[in-house]
Amino acid sequence: MAYTIRSFNSITGQISVEFDGGQVYELEVPIQNGAYYNGQTLIDYINSYDPLAYNGRVIALAANPSGGDSIASLVDPLPAVLVYQTQFSSNNFLDKFTADEQVAVLSATLVNIPLKLFYDKMLAADYVDIEDLNTIGGLAALVAASLLTEARKIEILTPVLIS
Structure with a gap:
C-alpha cells in the first residue's frame, strides 16, 4: 500500500500518514528499547495499518452501538481540582x-x-x-x-x- 509520511510530532510521538486516496491518519509510533521504530521496522508498522478497519470503526460508531451506558457506569472520574x-x-x-x-x-x-x-x-x-x-x-x-x-x-x- 502506498503512503507518504506528512508530519511527525515529537511531543506526542505521532506521524501523519497519507495513504492512497488522500486519507490522512495519525499513527502513534511505537517505542522499543527507548527508541522510536525506524527503518524497516517503521515501514512494516505503517504497512500493517489498515485504514479500512479504521473506517469500519467510524461507521460502527456512527450507528450508535449499544452498551455505552454500561461502560460509562464504570467510570470513576478524577476529583475536581480546587483552585x-x-x-x-x-x-x-x-x-x-x-x-x-x-x-x-x-x-x-x-x-x-x-x-x-x-x-x-x-x-x-x-x-x-x-x-x-x-x-x-x-x-x-x-x-x-x-x-x-x-x-x-x-x-x-x-x-x-x-x-
Whole structure:
C-alpha cells in the first residue's frame, strides 16, 4: 500500500500518514528499547495499518452501538481540582479589610514608620501574595499594634476559592 509520511510530532510521538486516496491518519509510533521504530521496522508498522478497519470503526460508531451506558457506569472520574487565589492587586487586598480596619491602619501609618513602610510597599507592589513572608510579617505587625486580631489576620491570609 502506498503512503507518504506528512508530519511527525515529537511531543506526542505521532506521524501523519497519507495513504492512497488522500486519507490522512495519525499513527502513534511505537517505542522499543527507548527508541522510536525506524527503518524497516517503521515501514512494516505503517504497512500493517489498515485504514479500512479504521473506517469500519467510524461507521460502527456512527450507528450508535449499544452498551455505552454500561461502560460509562464504570467510570470513576478524577476529583475536581480546587483552585485558590493567593495573589491580589493592592486594591483587592485592601478589600479584605473592613472599612474600620483600613482607617485604623492608615491612621497608624502616620505615627508608626515600620507600618508605613509595609503599607507603602503593599500599595506599590504589582500584586500582594498572601503566602509571601513579607505579607505575613506585615499582618503580624498589625496584630502586634492591636490593629487586627489574630483571627482577622488568619481570615485575611485565607486563599479565595476560584473553582
